[in-house]
Amino acid sequence: MKGFDYTKGQIWLGDGIVPAESAALSVMSAAVLYGLSVYTVFPVNKTPSGMAAFRLADHYKRLEESAHIMGIDAFPGSWTYEKFEVAVKKLIEANKVQDDVLVRATVHVVETVPGTRSRGLRTEVSIFVYPAVPILPQNGARLKTSVWRRVPDHSVPARAKVNGAYVNSVLGKQDAIDSGYDDCVFLDDGGHVCELSAANIFLIKRGKLITPNTTSDILEGINRRTIIEMAKAEGIEVIERTVDLTELYVADEAFACGTSAFVAPIVEVDARQIGSGQTGSITRQIAQSHHQLLHGVSDNDQYLTFVAN
C-alpha cells in the first residue's frame, strides 16, 4: 500500500464505515481531554491464501483487558470478537487493501466532560488502516537509555494499552531522537530494563534468549509472546526475568519486536556496540521465521484470520 493516503480512506466509527475526513470525536470527550481510550494495532498482511490478520483474537482480548484495567465498563457492551472480525473484514474491503497494512482499533470514551472517571461512560470504537512502515530501522537500531522512567504498574499500568499513557513513550522517543538515536530503552524505578517506546526487547547471551518478564512494567506484546513460542519450538531456551542494563551492553545480540517494529536488530545502546554491531545470526533466524509466520509461508497458520482475498 505504498503511496496510499490513509487520511483519505474509509474508517470504522461506531456502527459502520465512514469517510476518514468525517470521523470525528468531540473536543469535550474524555478520550480527548484525558486520553481515555484503549487501543491495539495489528497487521493485515498479504499471504499466498489472501489478506490475513495476525492473532486477531489475541488483540481483541488485550483490548478487552485494557478496558477492564481502566474500568471502562461500557466496552465490550454490545461488542463481541465475532462483530470485531466482521468490522475488520468490512474495513479491509472498503479500503481495497491489497498489500501489507497496519490496523489500529481504539475504544474511545466519547462522553463529554464527565470528570476523571471511567465507569458507565459511553464508548465508540474506531478502526483504521495505514501503511505498514516500520518504526525502527530493520538493519540495526541505535538506542539510548531514556532520561524518563517507564510508568510503573502502581501508577499508570503499562500492561493496559491506554492512549493517554503513551505520553511516556513520546517523552522517551523524542529524548532519544533529540540525542541522535532511533529509540529509547526504558528502565523501571529500580534501573532494570523494561522495553522501548513501542516495542519489547530481547537479548541473546550464549545462545539463550532473555527478555524482561511480564511483571517488569512492560506491555505484554503479542509479538513478544509469539517469539517466545517460536524460539522454544526451534529449541532455543527462553528466560523471562528481570534484566540489568549492563546485560544489554554485553549481550551477544539484541532485538526489539512489535507489530510496528517487526523484528528490529539492536546494534548500539548508549554508545556501546552490541555484539558484532551487525544483525546477529539468531536475530536473523527469528526475524525470518516471524516474517514467514505473519505472511502465511510457514507450516503454522493457526494465528491467521483471513479477512479478504
Ligand code: PMP
Ligand atoms: N510495548 C509497547 C509500549 C508497545 O506500544 C508495543 C506496540 N503495541 C509493544 C510493546 C509490542 O506489542 P505488540 O507485539 O503487541 O505489537
